[in-house]
Amino acid sequence: MLADQPTAKARKTQIVIVGGGAGGLELARLLGARFGRKNHDIVLIERNLTHIWKPLLHEVAAGSLDANLDEVGYRSHGHRWGYRFFLGSLQSLDRKRRKVIVAPLVDVDGTELMAAHAIRYDYLVLAVGGVTNDFNVPGVREHCLFLDDREQADAFRHRLLNQCLRVSRTMSADAEADEHVCVTVVGGGATGIELAAELYNSASALRHYGLEVFDEKRLQVTLLESGPRILPALPEKLAAAAHEELEALGVSVRPATRIVEARAHEMITDEGEVIPGHLQVWAAGVKAPDFLGSLDGLETNARCQIVVRPTLQTTVDDRIFAIGDCCFCELPDGKPVPPRAQAAHQMASATYRNLIRLMRGRELIPFRYHDHGSLVSLSRFSTVGSLMGNLIGGRIAVEGRIARFVYKSLYRMHLLAIHGFLRGAILILIGRVNIVVRPKLKLH
Template sequence: MHSIVIVGGGAGGLELATRLGNRLGKSGRARVTLVDRSPTHIWKPLLHEVAVGSLDINASQIAYAAHAHWNHFTFVHGDLTALDREQKQIEVGPLFEGEGGEGAEVLPSRKLEYDTLVLALGSRTHFFGVQGAEENAIALDTLEQAERLRKRLLQSCVKKGGLGLPEERGQVDITIIGAGATGVELAAELRRMENTLKQFGVLARNPETMMRINVLEAGPRVLPALPKRVSDSARSVLEEMGVNVFVATPVTQVGATNVELGDGRTIPTDITIWAAGIKAPNVLTSLDGIAVNRINQVRVLRSLRSETDENIFALGDCASCVWTGDTMVPPRAQAAHQQAMFLFKQLCARIDGRPLGTFEYKDHGSLISLGSSTAVGSLAGVSRSGKIFVEGLIAEFMYAALYRKHLMAVSGIWRTVFAIVGDRIDRMLSPRVKLH
């Protein structure tokens, strides 16, 4: 039986495994296997909400093992560590007791055979070699990092806010490096977190103990990938919220308690968050000669097939695929979703011996969430000029729709409806920020 192995159950990989399982796995036309280093899936764009405690991570995770059982594929827990293209085998590394690979071995390394391999490993933070950044700044790639950030934020607020010793009290300095979508959304979420902490007395209600949020961007404006009007609007919303925005301000060094800027200035910081730039995982550079670009992304043809091997495909953030001319498909959840839907059809065709098609990325625009009822963005293809500008509640509603679309693709309509209702009830009954 044809064996399809998908490595990475993120925004794209999980949607693909679910569709293929229900189409090919259920009817016995193929064996579908999903490999992931984590036992549970969380949609990555939710991580900044986890980091500020406004999202219950337990309610928003999907356990791969159960999901695989319901959707007719097999889940293998572990890290992709090696590839043998001649034997058509991948190696999944051993599993240890601790999340970070410490403790006793739970499972040894395993070999998995494939006829078709799909690499969907996503991306990690790119620190661009800035001194001290990797050691002192927190990135937002995984659930563990988001949880670590949430605890650090809470502890700093407790220590410097209303509950701390009088001599320790003061402003909580938070530095966000990078004013792309993640940095901007995080800054707005932090203000929301601050308001809730004041409500519960964790932060005193006076200006001396508030969060001082600095957003540093090396480029000339915030949200550099979006139209200028969206960027201007986002900046003014942030400034109205009391967030300090510095553009054309590269960072040269990140220390434990301060950040050095390109112009020689130094700003104090309690917590530094790195939200600038991505690269694909390093393991992709050692996969039996598979061609990758300078940020480790697998170089693929327009069919999403690897340039190097006709049995290997890649999608999402870890794939380098041409969009138009010399523009590449951007690393976004909507691109991963479209590529998963495309590959689903392609892999069904491949099994039937039909030729592969060409992936066309459709940019539906971008939306940026700025707190509880504000969002800004631009939508493509809905006006004659090609783009319209949206903000306020409509934009916020559309922003939420992106996640609903992902949930529908992996969980179907009824589970999505129950999840929305459950989430609404939970938000009515629980504090707006997780306090423990």
């Protein structure tokens, strides 16, 4: 049975945000800090209890980041900033009655904790993020791992450590054994590149944590990219530098290699080649979740992204906004806003301003995306990218320490955006201390 909100709540202007990623969480904080709970009810619906910045998931997967120390609990964050957190997943939308339908909440043993129910809204923001695009390649969903959320990153880490333990024990028992952990990564974008490099960083430290005969030489990573080169979003010179650095680490980088089928522990190329792997990670492309394609008439594209106008309002409903990877926003030059963390941040700020203008009956301001460039971290080994973007009419190629400093600053800016300046600055300081005092690897 669908339950409505209490009458007392209905008298308030209710703004519902679905999705607690970088954009949704920042917007909830901005609105909660601005309006509080007196005349407004800001509701954040999210299927997870905690938030972790998605660009860090490759470090969680490799074990070099303990997500328990960096995650943000939505309940405590909501109490601090004046919004309400609701645990659940969006099931459907009723635009006529202005209600979102939240799917039943189920316990780990399958017991239903809470039936499906409705939450009313005066204004709705969809910020559910994106998921990895499998391009309908047979076997990918069944046999590959993904890095779309914390749960998937943890699952990869557990399987990785089990394989490392297997190799270590085999070599301890047999000095003549030549065992390896073989990891196949499909996708030469930022996620695939960063994961491949981070794996070698973690492998080099494992011998200090009980796996005495294991080191990076026991790791074999194959990076597959269907395009002519890795990192197509970066200038060719920087992509070539990243390619060279990866191969120096031991990664087998294979551009122009298209996968047509995934099987248990092996990938099949369009030329019939079989590429074996104990672990197979699919990191090729981004799309929106499939359920967005059936949300009460909202316009979507082929990737299930919600099509929005320049104001970030949906094309069929002025009271519904969409931000981040789940929306398709076309720029004046005809190109879509890229699925990046900086885009989600900018969209959150723009939607915050436009919601205020909409409630005041003022004209809304079109969203303007400012490209600040792209950076790709190759763990502690290197960082490459381009800065400034269209702010100066061009790009500045950066590598090494400067690029690494700017890359780390992106996460610090995220902390300031979701926690405010004072608390964010304190957390940044604590993070510096944790680098020194906490273990280098998370092995559980």
